[in-house]
Amino acid sequence: MEKNNRSNHQVDFQGNGGALRSPWKMAWRKLRRHRLALMGMWVLILLHVFAIFADFFAPYSELTSDRRRTYHPPTKIHIFHEGKLVRPFVYEYKRVDTLRNIYEEDTSTMYPIRFFVRGDKYSFLGFETDIRLFGVDAPGKIYLFGADRYGRDIFSRLAYGGRRSLFIGIIGLVISLSIGLIYGGVSGYFGGWVDNLMMRIAEIIISIPSFYLLLALSAVLPTNIPPDQRFMLIVAILGFIGWAGLARVIRGMVLSIAKSEFVAGAEAIGASQPRIIIRHILPNTMSYVIVNATLSIPGFILSESGLSFIGVGIQHPVASWGNMLSEALNLSSLTRYPWLLVPGFFIFITVLSYSFFGDGVRDALDPRSRTV
Amino acid sequence: MYRYILRRLIYVIPMLLGISSLSFFIMQMAPGDALTTMALSPDVTDEIMEAMRARFWLDQPPYKQFFRWVTQMFKGDMGHSFLWHAPVTWVIKQRVFNTLLLTVVSLIVAWALAIPIGIHSAVNQYSWSDKLLTFFAFIGVSIPNWFLGLLLLYLNLTRGWGLPIGGMTSIDFAEFTFWEKVVDLARHMVLPVIVLSTGTLASLMRYMRSNLLDVLRQDYVTTARAKGLAERVVIYKHAVRNAINPLITIFGFQLGGILGGASLTEIVMNWPGIGSLMLNAVQGQDYYLVMGNLVIGAIMLILGNLTADVLLAASDPRIRYE
Numbered sequence: 001m002e003k004n005n006r007s008n009h010q011v012d013f014q015g016n017g018g019a020l021r022s023p024w025k026m027a028w029r030k031l032r033r034h035r036l037a038l039m040g041m042w043v044l045i046l047l048h049v050f051a052i053f054a055d056f057f058a059p060y061s062e063l064t065s066d067r068r069r070t071y072h073p074p075t076k077i078h079i080f081h082e083g084k085l086v087r088p089f090v091y092e093y094k095r096v097d098t099l100r101n102i103y104e105e106d107t108s109t110m111y112p113i114r115f116f117v118r119g120d121k122y123s124f125l126g127f128e129t130d131i132r133l134f135g136v137d138a139p140g141k142i143y144l145f146g147a148d149r150y151g152r153d154i155f156s157r158l159a160y161g162g163r164r165s166l167f168i169g170i171i172g173l174v175i176s177l178s179i180g181l182i183y184g185g186v187s188g189y190f191g192g193w194v195d196n197l198m199m200r201i202a203e204i205i206i207s208i209p210s211f212y213l214l215l216a217l218s219a220v221l222p223t224n225i226p227p228d229q230r231f232m233l234i235v236a237i238l239g240f241i242g243w244a245g246l247a248r249v250i251r252g253m254v255l256s257i258a259k260s261e262f263v264a265g266a267e268a269i270g271a272s273q274p275r276i277i278i279r280h281i282l283p284n285t286m287s288y289v290i291v292n293a294t295l296s297i298p299g300f301i302l303s304e305s306g307l308s309f310i311g312v313g314i315q316h317p318v319a320s321w322g323n324m325l326s327e328a329l330n331l332s333s334l335t336r337y338p339w340l341l342v343p344g345f346f347i348f349i350t351v352l353s354y355s356f357f358g359d360g361v362r363d364a365l366d367p368r369s370r371t372v
Numbered sequence: 373m374y375r376y377i378l379r380r381l382i383y384v385i386p387m388l389l390g391i392s393s394l395s396f397f398i399m400q401m402a403p404g405d406a407l408t409t410m411a412l413s414p415d416v417t418d419e420i421m422e423a424m425r426a427r428f429w430l431d432q433p434p435y436k437q438f439f440r441w442v443t444q445m446f447k448g449d450m451g452h453s454f455l456w457h458a459p460v461t462w463v464i465k466q467r468v469f470n471t472l473l474l475t476v477v478s479l480i481v482a483w484a485l486a487i488p489i490g491i492h493s494a495v496n497q498y499s500w501s502d503k504l505l506t507f508f509a510f511i512g513v514s515i516p517n518w519f520l521g522l523l524l525l526y527l528n529l530t531r532g533w534g535l536p537i538g539g540m541t542s543i544d545f546a547e548f549t550f551w552e553k554v555v556d557l558a559r560h561m562v563l564p565v566i567v568l569s570t571g572t573l574a575s576l577m578r579y580m581r582s583n584l585l586d587v588l589r590q591d592y593v594t595t596a597r598a599k600g601l602a603e604r605v606v607i608y609k610h611a612v613r614n615a616i617n618p619l620i621t622i623f624g625f626q627l628g629g630i631l632g633g634a635s636l637t638e639i640v641m642n643w644p645g646i647g648s649l650m651l652n653a654v655q656g657q658d659y660y661l662v663m664g665n666l667v668i669g670a671i672m673l674i675l676g677n678l679t680a681d682v683l684l685a686a687s688d689p690r691i692r693y694e
Contacts, residue, residue: 306636348514355513
């Protein structure tokens with residue numbers, strides 16, 4: 001009977017032209033109107049897809065190096081041959097000056113760009129395959145953004161490095177969010193000396209300049225561990241540093257929510273304390289948390305790239321957008337091989353997109369601007 | 373008010389104890405101890421190592437080391453830097469001035485530009501200049517400052533701007549006259565200051581813009597206009613003063629980050645400040661120096677936040693601390 005009633009309601013309201021919408025749908029409608037936010041969202045989706053399917057998009061594997069092509073400049077793509085339009089092709093580059101790594105195009109052979117070619121092997125969902133989006137026949141090489149000191153393709157390493165540089169933001173966020181939410185929730189709900197003690201501990205972490213703390217903690221990491229483990233440890237450190245500020249805000253919100261009637265109601269019907277905190281109180285902080293989350297992901301990305309850039313984060317030979325830039329710290333490399341700077345633009349675009357997107361999300365979730 | 377400040381200052385002491393135990397704990401987790409790098413040197417015999425260990429209490433259990441370090445610290449001695457062969461306090465003192473010079477100048481530049489630009493943007497909302505400034509603000513906020521540093525270094529070197537790169541002074545600095553010294557220092561500061569102030573400038577001018585826009589919508593601004601005041605008076609005497617108030621909190625944050633916030637910029641621009649010192653200390657496993665830096669940085673942060681609260685209370689009569 002009751003079920004029937006409910007479905008009747010829904011039919012009624014839908015007949016009304018969708019007058020009753022869930023808050024999430026309303027937020028989504030608002031977000032869709034925010035052009036910059038949508039643009040940011042699409043750029044972010046593209047970048048993440050690029051990183052997830054790095055094996056497919058990158059013409060070479062992450063560690064493929066070529067000693068004969070150190071600091072190879074970005075390959076020019078030609079579409080005209082003897083005045084006629086032809087399918088895009090590249091020339092092989094010959095190194096004419098080994099000392100300063102100066103290259104010239106060798107126009108004797110054309111290497112047309114082919115799609116869905118066989119390249120370095122990789123495994124995808126358990127399958128061994130070697131299909132890559134594009135490439136050129138050997139011995140030609142295509143370096144869209146040039147090559148680094150070991151002749152590794154910067155474009156390919158951007159894709160693989162994105163796996164770490166982009167996802168470190170999301171994983172770090174999940175870690176610091178879960179600690180921050182539970183810590184702040186418990187502290188605010190119990191109050192009294194528990195609250196006092198917990199907040200003092202959080203304040204200690206807030207009081208140390210985060211970059212110093214990051215540096216000190218990265219010194220703790222053992223140097224001879226595999227790159228994957230090091231990556232996880234760096235993420236853990238970033239998450240560990242980020243939670244305290246969030247916990248303090250959540251605690252403040254919980255403090256006021258805990259006084260409300262529905263919490264008293266839940267207590268009266270005998271709900272357990274963890275249940276009250278997790279099911280009744282924390283969901284009310286959601287819109288703040290979501291806004292805070294989208295706006296704080298860039299912070300994690302910047303911290304990781306900064307640490308890797310100065311050589312204490314993710315370390316060679318594994319790529320991250322930060323450590324790819326560390327070669328540019330050498331001023332003579334920087335002036336001679338400016339394409340080393342490309343990863344920096346990727347970081348910049350990622351952060352920019354997140355701030356556009358985060359702005360849109362904030363406007364969409366802000367109840368004060370509910371005009372839709 | 374004074375009682376409030378005093379209470380907050382007393383409260384710093386247990387905080388410092390917590391911060392120093394955390395720093396000490398982190399350094400205890402690190403592989404090896406402060407003398408590990410020294411032990412690698414072939415000149416250092418086992419006897420010397422034993423003597424050194426005993427001298428710096430490294431043969432004692434950790435809790436004794438910690439107790440000694442903390443008591444010494446409250447006397448103003450933060451231990452010995454093995455990288456510099458000098459007391460940690462001396463090493464930090466050498467660098468603190470450089471960092472402060474850089475950050476304070478950058479803050480002044482950022483504020484001096486951000487306030488007028490923000491006012492201009494708000495008053496001419498949606499004009500082409502506002503849109504252009506907003507565009508630059510988004511770039512300024514999003515560009516990592518160390519990457520901006522690299523870009524500027526690249527442009528400086530390839531476009532022939534002729535600005536010096538790295539360091540604070542030229543080699544023959546000691547022989548310069550006073551004014552030559554000032555000019556030389558200023559030329560070295562141009563790039564680091566641009567790098568460091570860009571982000572602050574961009575976010576500050578956005579804050580200023582939105583605050584002023586909020587204030588301009590208030591009733592008392594309409595009243596001021598209605599009674600026939602000149603628009604200039606309305607904006608500068610009535611609106612701007614109220615719009616600047618919330619920025620004081622941000623100023624406090626910036627005061628807190630005045631030592632730690634410049635680290636990456638210092639490292640990229642090769643500025644001999646406390647951030648690059650910290651990196652060297654971490655890389656060289658100079659544990660007392662790392663711990664000293666953590667504590668000094670934290671003290672600055674706490675004092676910065678306190679200053680912010682006091683400034684806020686002083687500027688806004690609605691805020692009162694008991």
